[in-house]
Structures are given as structure tokens and as C-alpha cells.
Amino acid sequence: MTLDQREHLAEPVREAVAGVVYPIQFLVDVPFNVVERISERLATRQRLIEENRSLRTQQLQYQGQLQRMASLQRENERLRNLLGSSHRVEHDVAVAQLMRTNLDPSTHLVLINRGASSGVFPGQPILDSHGVMGQVDRVGPYSAMVRLISDPSHAIPVEVNRNGIRAIALGSGNLHQLELANVPNNADIRTGDLLTASGLGGVFPRGYPVAEVITVEIEPGEPFARVYVRPVAALDRSRKVMLVLSHDPAPESPSVEAGAQAQGTETP
Helix, strand or coil: CHHHHHHCCCHHHHHHHHHHHHHHHHHHHHHHHHHHHHHHHHHHHHHHHHHHHHHHHHHHHHHHHHCCHHHHHHHHHHHHHHHHHCCCCCCCCEEEEEEEEEEEEEEEEEEECCHHCCCHHHCCCECCCCEEEEEEEEECCCCCEECCCCCCCCCEEEEEECCEEEEEEEEEEEEEECCCEEEEEECCCCCCCEEEEEECCCCCCCCCCCEEEEEEECCCCCCCCEEEEEECCCCCCCCCCEEEECCCCCCCCHHHHHHHHHHHCCCC
């Protein structure tokens, strides 16, 4: 050992043994290295999936808060001299996902994955990232049935964003078309006008986009014009929806009665 320490006589032997052992060590370490790399990649992928999901939820919430800006711009122009400031536009929302659809011509209902256990209540307004979709019709413990604004029995009070004229938008059984009820022939409503929720009836918060005017038909001798509008919400495509959280008590009756009440008290 003394000679080996001084003269390094065993060095060639150790190098030879190391050369023989290294491949064996490498092969032994390969499974551990592979498992470690796979674990790192899986952890990174899972982290990215969670971040993506979180960002999508935040984006949907932000879109819900920002979608009223077009309405606010017009509203501010009309009310700035009277109020000196804009109305508050923020509303808390909760995100839900569609589970099932029932788009029978006589009933436009969808099922969402939130119910009474999440604070969902009958009459609660439902939005997508573009505008008003409908409102909660029936509530179960862990799911709820939503009646879309295109349902033939649904009615929602609206106003023309350009000038504030009020009307009632009725469901027609067509996902892409609603009709305004009892609009006088001389009403200042034009093709392309944006209709927003008027807030009357106490169900839908004021200012959220509802529909865009696509056709105005005036027949001589008739007291009312036929006005057809297109919902701005993607009623046949949206998978994620937002439930507007309200601090005011919601009506016990669902959308149909709320709309009918507004129709009886509101004049265009």
C-alpha cells in the first residue's frame, strides 16, 4: 500500500476496473434517470394544465366585467351632465359549465354543473363572454336548469343602447332570433342597434348586452312594427357560463314570470 501510494502501481488496474464497471453503473442508473425525467415532465405538464385552467377562468370573469363597456360609453354621454360619473359596472360572477342541452323548439333548456350547494337560486341571470344567455329556471343540489332567452316562454326587458328606448325581447324558439314586443311604428329603432338589459323587473343587471337589431319591418296601417333581433350570446356554442351573484333577493318565480311582469309595466 505504501509503494502504491508513492508509485501509483495499482492505478492502471483501477482504471481498467473502472472502465469495465462504468457501463454497468450506467445501465443501472438508466431506469432511475428515465423515471426522474418523466416525473419532472409530468409535474411540469400538470402545472401548465392547472395554470391554463386558472387563466381561462380569469379570462372569462374579466370578459364578463368588460362586456358592458360599449353600453357604458353611450350611457356616460347621456348621463354625465346629470350624474357627474358613470354607474358602477362590476358584478361578482361564478363560473359554471354546461352539462347537457335540451333545445327542443318548445323548450330551450341547458343543464349546468352548479346547484343550491354553490349558492345558485331560481331566476339567477346567466351570461357568457358575449352577453346575456338566460336565467336559472330550476335548482337541484348540485346542478341547475337554465332557460335560454331564445325559449318561446322567455321575456327580458331591454333598452336601445343608442337612445334608451325600452322594449321587451321575446324568445322565438330560434337560437339566432328574438322579437321585440309592441314596438310603435314611429319608434327610433334601427338595424344594427345594440340592445342591453334595462334592469327593469329586478332580475337582469342593467347594461349587459342582449341582442342586436337585424330587421325592422313597418307595415302601413299596423300600429306596431315587427322588430327582429339576434342574441349576442353564443347560445349554441358556449360551454362555460357565468352566474351573476346578486346581493338583492331574486324573485321566487323563474324568468317567464319575471319577463311577463316587466312586459306588463314597461312601455317602449
